[in-house]
Amino acid sequence: MKMSDGVEWAVHCCTFLAALPNESALSGARLSEFFALPKDYLAKHLQALSRAGLVETSKGPKGGYRLARPPAEISLLDVVEAIDGKNPCFQCTEIRRQGPSGQPDRHYKKPCGIAAAMWKAESVWRKELKKVDLGSLVHEAELNVSTLQQESAYDWLCKALG
């Protein structure tokens, strides 16, 4: 089981947008420059974040992407689901109904116990991702990386925002 690369990119971009000063925005080109990511491929993920209502775009010379809600109101789960969708990771194809002993639908009143156990485990995973919001990721990053790295990012940002 593997998450798409786009999830990593999207979470980093959203966390960076969460750290921007109020009312400022960054273009897709600037975001791809900051993380050294391929611009066109990142653009698709930014569009997915936009469709999910997590980011919005502002027009004009200082326009670009910004969060559509306060960082504390966007969870890691929101970003994961914006990129990878909300479908269950475990897809039950009801193989218990196949083969020589399979019976008509009415013989299976409850969901397959295997699928139920898989989906329960997924639900605890989703709950855990829901506990983490972009505000806490920004705070964690500020504690985690060196002052030099933060200053360097800040200098880049000042130039990018003009």
Place this chain on the structure above:
Amino acid sequence: MKMSDGVEWAVHCCTFLAALPNESALSGARLSEFFALPKDYLAKHLQALSRAGLVETSKGPKGGYRLARPPAEISLLDVVEAIDGKNPCFQCTEIRRQGPSGQPDRHYKKPCGIAAAMWKAESVWRKELKKVDLGSLVHEAELNVSTLQQESAYDWLCKALG
């Protein structure tokens, strides 16, 4: 994020093997017949279960696959990892170190907070899968499906075991 089809097949096969009478075994061909699954593709997954030490093969006319441990000692996590591997679902490529403000390794003393949050959520998922064992899945299936379906499966099994 999506699990491979092989996980569903492998869990069903293992749960079925867990319900077999002691010392009996089923060939790959019989398992593929019971679940109406493509024989060659299923064989690959049965080999993966064997490599992971979850099933073993016995030789002879009544030979085939059987569980290598008691059902209560094989968890859903064991089966999932036998098929989909033990790698983290979230692959961190350290994009925080990329781009114009990236710094040498010594500036990042802790793992990226985003990766840490993702891996924490995965660990609760794995713990939940570990709580479920094949014995409980057999028990659940016995409660869950109709008597007719169980009798039909039992008849097929009696013929298959000879």
